[in-house]
Amino acid sequence: MLDKEVFFKNMDNLLMAFPNWKLDVRDVETMKFWYTVFRSFDNARFAYMVDQYINNEQYNPTIGGLKQHDTMPRKTRDQIEHEKMLAGEIE
Numbered sequence: 001m002l003d004k005e006v007f008f009k010n011m012d013n014l015l016m017a018f019p020n021w022k023l024d025v026r027d028v029e030t031m032k033f034w035y036t037v038f039r040s041f042d043n044a045r046f047a048y049m050v051d052q053y054i055n056n057e058q059y060n061p062t063i064g065g066l067k068q069h070d071t072m073p074r075k076t077r078d079q080i081e082h083e084k085m086l087a088g089e090i091e
Contacts, residue, residue, distance in 0.1 A: 006043040007035055010050040014061050021060040026073045037063055041070075 011034070011056075015021060024030055038046055052069035053061060
């Protein structure tokens with residue numbers, strides 16, 4: 001689950017990178033909405049997505065635009081099961 005500190009730090013990064021973006025971070029309802037959309041992300045995945053967006057886009061962020069940059073490789077189910085098996089053998 002996305003840590004709120006990580007969320008706000010990265011949203012601030014987006015605001016610095018896109019100074020014309022009209023997102024009002026002081027509006028509680030707006031920030032709740034944005035956090036709700038991304039709360040299932042882990043911290044590293046969210047930060048990676050934001051960095052990719054900042055480094056590759058010229059237009060103000062949108063939810064859809066950010067999600068297009070959610071390209072951090074994910075482990076397959078087999079990889080996860082294999083890691084669990086190996087951890088069981090080591091313990």
